[in-house]
Amino acid sequence: MRWDDLKVFLAVVRAQSLSGAGRTLRLDPATVGRRIARLEARLGQTLFLKSPQGYLPTEAAERLADEAVKAEQAVLGALDAVRGEGPGLTGTIRIGAPDGCANYVLPQVIARIAAENPGLDVQIVALPRVFNLSRREADMAIGVSRPEAGRLTVQKLSDYRLHFAAAADYLAAAPPLETPGDLGRHRIVGYIPDMIFDRELDYLPDLGVDHVELSSNAASVQLNLVRAGGGVGIVHDFAVPFAPGVRRVLVERVSLRRSFYLIRHADDARSERLGRFVARLRSLFIAEINRLEALA
Numbered sequence: 001m002r003w004d005d006l007k008v009f010l011a012v013v014r015a016q017s018l019s020g021a022g023r024t025l026r027l028d029p030a031t032v033g034r035r036i037a038r039l040e041a042r043l044g045q046t047l048f049l050k051s052p053q054g055y056l057p058t059e060a061a062e063r064l065a066d067e068a069v070k071a072e073q074a075v076l077g078a079l080d081a082v083r084g085e086g087p088g089l090t091g092t093i094r095i096g097a098p099d100g101c102a103n104y105v106l107p108q109v110i111a112r113i114a115a116e117n118p119g120l121d122v123q124i125v126a127l128p129r130v131f132n133l134s135r136r137e138a139d140m141a142i143g144v145s146r147p148e149a150g151r152l153t154v155q156k157l158s159d160y161r162l163h164f165a166a167a168a169d170y171l172a173a174a175p176p177l178e179t180p181g182d183l184g185r186h187r188i189v190g191y192i193p194d195m196i197f198d199r200e201l202d203y204l205p206d207l208g209v210d211h212v213e214l215s216s217n218a219a220s221v222q223l224n225l226v227r228a229g230g231g232v233g234i235v236h237d238f239a240v241p242f243a244p245g246v247r248r249v250l251v252e253r254v255s256l257r258r259s260f261y262l263i264r265h266a267d268d269a270r271s272e273r274l275g276r277f278v279a280r281l282r283s284l285f286i287a288e289i290n291r292l293e294a295l296a
Contacts, residue, residue: 005035005039006071007072008025008032008035008039009036009039009061009064009065009068010065010069010072011025011032012048012055013057013061013065013068015054016054016057017055018030018032018036018055043060043064045060046058046060047060047061048061069267088116088118088119089113089117089119089277090120091119091120091121091273092121092122093120093121093123093140093274094122094123094138094139095110095122095123095124095138095141095142096126096127096137096138096141096142097124097125097126097142098127098143099126099218099219099220100218100219100220100236100239101142101260102126103219103220103239103242104220104238104239104292105238105285105288105289106124106142106285107124108284109284109285109288110122110124113277113280113281113284120277125138139264139274140262140268140274140278141263141264142157142260142261142263143198143260143261143263144200144201144260145198145199145261147263151265151266151267152263152265153263153265153266153269154261154262155262155264155278155282156261156262157259157260157261157281157282157285157286158259158260158285158286159257159260160236160238160259161236161237161255161257161258161293162203162235162237162255162256162257162258163234163235163237163248163249163254163255164233164234164235164249164250164254165226165232165243165246165247165249166186166226166231166232166246166247166249167226167227167228167229167245168246168247169245170229170230170232171247171249174186177249177250179250179253180207180208180250180253183207183208183209183232186231186232187213187214187231187232188204188209188212188213188214189213189215189222189226189230189231189232189233190204190209190212190214190215190222190234191204191212191215191216191222192216192217193212193215200258203234203256204234207234207254213231214230219236219239222235223235223236223242223246227245227246232249234256235248237292237296238288238289238292238296239292240295241292241295241296248296260285262278262281262282264278
C-alpha cells in the first residue's frame with residue numbers, strides 16, 4: 001500500500017468530508033473521492049459511510065487508521081532525521097485548544113513562532129471539547145485537566161486565573177455587588193450545565209451559584225455576553241484586556257486558579273521537530289499569560 005493513499009485516507013478520517021480533506025491535501029474533492037474509491041476497491045472493504053454528518057469511518061477504517069497513523073509517524077520521524085537541527089521549523093502542525101485559550105492567548109504566541117519559522121504552517125483548532133489525539137485530530141492539544149486514559153504525554157504549560165467580571169454600564173445600573181452573597185440579585189453568565197466538557201470548568205456550584213440565566217458552551221461567547229451588559233460571569237483574567245469596559249469584581253473575595261496542560265500522543269515523544277515547537281510554545285505561552293493577566 002502506498003503512503004500517498006494512506007495520507008488521503010487519514011485526511012478523510014480526520015475531516016470526515018471530501019471537501020475538508022481536499023483543503024488539507026490541496027486536492028479537489030472529486031480527486032479525493034476517486035482515491036478513496038480506488039483504495040476501497042483494492043482492499044475489498046467499505047471504509048466510509050456517507051451520512052448527513054459527513055463521511056463516517058467504518059470498523060474497517062478504524063482498524064486501518066491505527067496502522068496508518070503508525071506509518072505517518074514513521075514518515076515524519078524519517079523527515080525529522082533528514083532535516084536535523086535546521087535553522088527553522090517547517091511543515092504543518094495542528095494544535096487544538098479550548099476556545100478561550102485559542103481566542104486570547106494562542107494567536108499572539110503562534111504569530112511569533114510563525115514569524116521565526118517562515119516555512120512552518122500552524123493550524124489552531126478551537127473547540128469547546130476534548131480532542132481525540134488517538135485519531136490524530138491534532139498533533140497536540142491544550143487541556144484544562146490531565147487526561148486519565150490513553151497513550152499520552154502531559155506537560156503543564158501554565159497556571160491562569162479567573163474572576164467574576166461585569167460591564168461597567170451593567171454595574172452602574174444593577175444592585176450593589178460587594179459580597180458573594182449579592183450575586184443572587186444579579187443575572188449570571190456561565191456555561192450550559194449539560195455541555196460542560198471538563199470538570200475543571202464546573203466552578204459556579206462551588207461558588208454558591210445554582211442558576212445561570214445566560215449561558216453558552218464557549219468562553220468567548222460568555223465574555224461577549226458580559227461585555228454586552230448581560231450580567232456577571234466568571235472570566236479569564238487573560239481575556240479581560242480584550243473586552244474594553246469590562247472590569248473584574250469581588251477580586252479579593254473570589255479568585256479561581258486553573259492550569260493549562262499540553263497533551264501529546266506518546267508516539268510523538270521521539271519527534272525532534274515537535275519537541276522544538278513545544279519548547280518554544282511553552283516559553284512564549286507562559287510569558288503571554290503573565291503579560292495579559294498583568295493588564296487585567
